[in-house]
Amino acid sequence: MAYHHGDLAAALVEAGLDLTRSGGPDALTIRAVTRRVGVTPNAAYRHFPDRRALLRAVSAAIEARMAQGMERGPAAPRASLRAVGLGYIGFALLEPGWFAVAFFGAGDASPESVVDSPAYLALADALDMMVHIGDLDPAARAAATWSCWSTVHGFAELALRGPLRHLDRAELWPLAEQAVDTVIAGLPPAV
Missing domain, CATH: 1.10.357.10 (Tetracycline Repressor, domain 2)
Structure with a gap:
């Protein structure tokens, strides 16, 4: 799934849901989520300061x-x-x-x-x-x-x-x- 303008935070959470569905919490990394969305890891840090914050959003x-x-x-x-x-x-x-x-x-x-x-x-x-x-x-x-x-x-x-x-x-x-x-x-x- 490539990200094309819009709500990057929501796209990152969706990618996190996809990754964790079969892989659990260990499957979630900033690099894996951003790769799936098609942005650089730095782009994710604008919305989530670290992996733990992204994991909390996916958990919610x-x-x-x-x-x-x-x-x-x-x-x-x-x-x-x-x-x-x-x-x-x-x-x-x-x-x-x-x-x-x-x-x-x-x-x-x-x-x-x-x-x-x-x-x-x-x-x-x-x-x-x-x-x-x-x-x-x-x-x-x-x-x-x-x-x-x-x-x-x-x-x-x-x-x-x-x-x-x-x-x-x-x-x-x-x-x-x-x-x-x-x-x-x-x-x-x-x-």
Whole structure:
């Protein structure tokens, strides 16, 4: 893809998405992105001061795409939470390169940066709705966030890099559903 005037920053992010989709965060270099776009590396530095800044922009684009796949619709809150969890795992399985970039690529996954991620916000919205209708104890809300996130993220990691990586999708998906269903069943309702 050659760059021909317009939004160079967006073109660099798009090239970064192309590179990281199959290669993960290690595939993203300023040189590779600029080569793909057809500009010199110096041109990229006008928009991104370094590789890490470009990686953060690519990660943000990935997280936005991930959140779109986690759309919940007008379902009941527990069903919505289930859709969010399975959407998270499904994205990781379909896009392992992007998943690695989104959660490990930029190296700054502090609790503060996580709470701004679209994936986190989708989870938070589902849990807030459960609290609102009395299906989740408000005192358990904060812990529920990390329990749910740990379950889906841990499952995704086990499926991508751990002992579940050798299972095919037909064997893996029922286990993903069981993991999500189990953590949701363990959430305490309001009393």
